[in-house]
Each structure stands twice: as C-alpha cells, then as structure tokens.
Amino acid sequence: MTKDVSTEEDQTDAKGRRARGEFVRGVSGFRHVIGDAGFPAESGRYHLFVALNCPWCHRVTLARAVLGLEDSISVDVAFPNRTDEADPAGPNLWEFAPDRVATLTGTALPECTFETGTGAGLRLAKEIYQREGSEEQSVPILYDKFAGRIVNNESAEIIRMLDSYADQLGSTLSDRPQLVPANPDQMALVDDLNEQIYVTINNGAYKAGFSSDQTVYAQAYDAYFETLSYLNDLLSDGRPYLIGQAFTEADLRLFPTLYRHDPVYYVRMKLNGARILDHPHLWRWLCRVYALPGVAKAGSLIHCRQGYFGRSWNGVVPSGPLLPMPYPEAYGHPELA
Incomplete structure (x- = not known):
C-alpha cells in the first residue's frame, strides 16, 4: 500500500x-x-x-x-x-x-x-x-x-x-473499481488531481467557510471555483470519470464535497458563486457517481444538513433547496444540467 x-x-x-x-x-x-x-x-x-x-x-x-x-x-x-x-x-x-x-x-x-x-x-x-x-x-x-x-x-x-x-x-465484488491504478501514468494523473482537489476543494471549502479572515476566505473562494471550472472543462470531452473510463480514488475524493455543495456548502460555507448544477459536465459526473452501487446509501444529506447548520449560531436548518427539485433526488436526474 x-x-x-x-x-x-x-x-x-x-x-x-x-x-x-x-x-x-x-x-x-x-x-x-x-x-x-x-x-x-x-x-x-x-x-x-x-x-x-x-x-x-x-x-x-x-x-x-x-x-x-x-x-x-x-x-x-x-x-x-x-x-x-x-x-x-x-x-x-x-x-x-x-x-x-x-x-x-x-x-x-x-x-x-x-x-x-x-x-x-x-x-x-x-x-x-x-x-x-x-x-x-x-x-x-x-x-x-x-x-x-x-x-x-x-x-x-x-x-x-x-x-x-x-x-x-472480504470483498463481495469480483468486478470492482481499482481506486489506485496499477498503471503509473494513470496513477500520476490521480496523484495530481488528488493534490489539487484536496487543497482547493476538500479543504478549500473549510478554508472558505470556517476562516474568519476576509482575505483567507476570498483566496479559498476563488481557488474553489477555479478548480470547479477546470474539472468541468476536463469532463467536457465526454469522459465518464476524471482520468478517463475508470472510476478512481480522485473521483471518490471529489464526490463528498460536490455532493454537499448545492444543498449545504453554497450557503453554509459561503460558496455561493455557482451551484454544481451550473457546471453541466460536473453535474452529470456527480449524478453518474451517485448512481454507482452502494454510493447513495454511503452518505446522508439529512445528516449533512443537520450537522452543518445545526452547529451554526442559531441551530436552524434551512428547508431548501427545493428547485429544480429536492436533493438528493436531484442527483438521479443528470438532464437537469
């Protein structure tokens, strides 16, 4: 390993x-x-x-x-x-x-x-x-x-x-993804994406949402949306996953943040520049990953909304978003983008 x-x-x-x-x-x-x-x-x-x-x-x-x-x-x-x-x-x-x-x-x-x-x-x-x-x-x-x-x-x-x-x-799957590719060229792509995704997206969301310095927030905000645009462009050639045909660790590490963005981070982390729904290739990628066996049950937006907003200053959890439809039901509709 x-x-x-x-x-x-x-x-x-x-x-x-x-x-x-x-x-x-x-x-x-x-x-x-x-x-x-x-x-x-x-x-x-x-x-x-x-x-x-x-x-x-x-x-x-x-x-x-x-x-x-x-x-x-x-x-x-x-x-x-x-x-x-x-x-x-x-x-x-x-x-x-x-x-x-x-x-x-x-x-x-x-x-x-x-x-x-x-x-x-x-x-x-x-x-x-x-x-x-x-x-x-x-x-x-x-x-x-x-x-x-x-x-x-x-x-x-x-x-x-x-x-x-x-x-x-004890895996029960004979046909499962190889999160860490054996091919060194593919692994190099995964490593590069992992670094960018961690710094600007995964941890970047927290830099924006939980830092109390305006300059730190603005830098994190800008880097977050620059990377979203980059990833949306990366997927614009029709590839199903970030490095091509295979679902890898880079996809897995990106998914939790993007899953939370529209219903939680857009408001709670002050990342209101755009929704994932406004990035059509990323939205379809998000729906594609959500449809993989086991993925929908591996997380919970009820837990996310309760956890993030429930620890805000007044503990009140927003009711939405409800348009174009409630989440996570929206993740079953790639055509929304």
Whole structure:
C-alpha cells in the first residue's frame, strides 16, 4: 500500500495562523497500516467509526461501499451534531446516541448507532482514543476489533488500505473499481488531481467557510471555483470519470464535497458563486457517481444538513433547496444540467 500525504496541511505556525482567523486542519496521530505486524488483512476483523455529515468519513464509507466491503467491515455512526456545553464531558465531541432527536426531522436518525466496535459500549469517540492514552477525538477511526486497537484515523490512508486489501478483507465484488491504478501514468494523473482537489476543494471549502479572515476566505473562494471550472472543462470531452473510463480514488475524493455543495456548502460555507448544477459536465459526473452501487446509501444529506447548520449560531436548518427539485433526488436526474 502506498502512503498518501496530500491530505496533510502544512502545520507551519498553525497556532498563529488560527489566531489570525485562518482555518488550519490538524494532523492525524494514528498511522498504522493493515498488513503491518499485528494488523493482518482479515475479513470481519475491522470496524469503522464515522459521522455521515463529515466528508472525510464519507470518503471511507464510499470506499467501503464501492469495494464491496459492507458485509465484512462493520460500522458505527455518530449523531451529526456534537455535544454542547451542557454535556458532562464537554462540548464539541462526537457522540454515539441513536436516541438523540434531530431538529431537522423531529425524530431520531435511523442510521445512528450505539458504539459496538470496542465491546465496551462507549458513548464518545474521544473515549476510544482515551483507551490508548490519546486526546484526539476525530472521526473516521479504523479499529481492529480483535486486537482492541486503533489502526488509523487518516481517511486517505484508510481508503488505500481498503483498496489494497479488498480481497483479503472480504470483498463481495469480483468486478470492482481499482481506486489506485496499477498503471503509473494513470496513477500520476490521480496523484495530481488528488493534490489539487484536496487543497482547493476538500479543504478549500473549510478554508472558505470556517476562516474568519476576509482575505483567507476570498483566496479559498476563488481557488474553489477555479478548480470547479477546470474539472468541468476536463469532463467536457465526454469522459465518464476524471482520468478517463475508470472510476478512481480522485473521483471518490471529489464526490463528498460536490455532493454537499448545492444543498449545504453554497450557503453554509459561503460558496455561493455557482451551484454544481451550473457546471453541466460536473453535474452529470456527480449524478453518474451517485448512481454507482452502494454510493447513495454511503452518505446522508439529512445528516449533512443537520450537522452543518445545526452547529451554526442559531441551530436552524434551512428547508431548501427545493428547485429544480429536492436533493438528493436531484442527483438521479443528470438532464437537469
């Protein structure tokens, strides 16, 4: 398995940059690899802790789906809003609380689960880390149920593990995509796209939405829409996926952000320059990926809307968009663009 570092943001003067209003993503601390001593590639051994509103988790649930690993890698889903100041453990913590009621629906969310991976019935993702002496609290987490240890919490590396060891991990699909191409020329294209997509789209959306400095926001905003235009032009030659005929890791990593753009990021991340629907080739690509087996069930816009808007200043979740039709139903209609 090749290690991918394109999801690690430069940490130079991270504290000072945050103080000046820039959103700076931290670095994941657990970087073990399936296939290392102590972490063999075995079906039924591994477990994922995720939140469906988190795009980094969405990458991992997508990989689990398209690689046919849904039966062999179990998963627990956190509630999309983290704890608040009233929680005895403190605020901003991922919680496994299937009975918690979403303000958007007025009901519990059926995808949410108790914590089952450790066997200890823990309430918080932070408690999984604390068992290993860590103060981290992020998801996704790839967990070894047999060893009772965290394997990795860097989404890009988890994706590559699942791709590299899909057969040994129990894939049910004989005809599945190869996310990391064996052809070095194709892999070079994927690596280049991964870098651009991470910096300007995946992380760029957060730079725009969560930085409090106007200049940082404007730079992120401009780079985001420049890349959308570039990708739309790239797909204008009729290719079905970003590097050609094959669905690869670059497509998988782009999808979670674009899936969120029209119904969430357009407003919540202040990325209101255009919709994906206004980029016809990208829209048709988005619909094409959404139609792949397992993709629709690997994410949830209800979780996304609840999670992003539910942590805004007043917690109110917008009702739309409703035109040209509600989302995600719109993703079944490539002809809308």
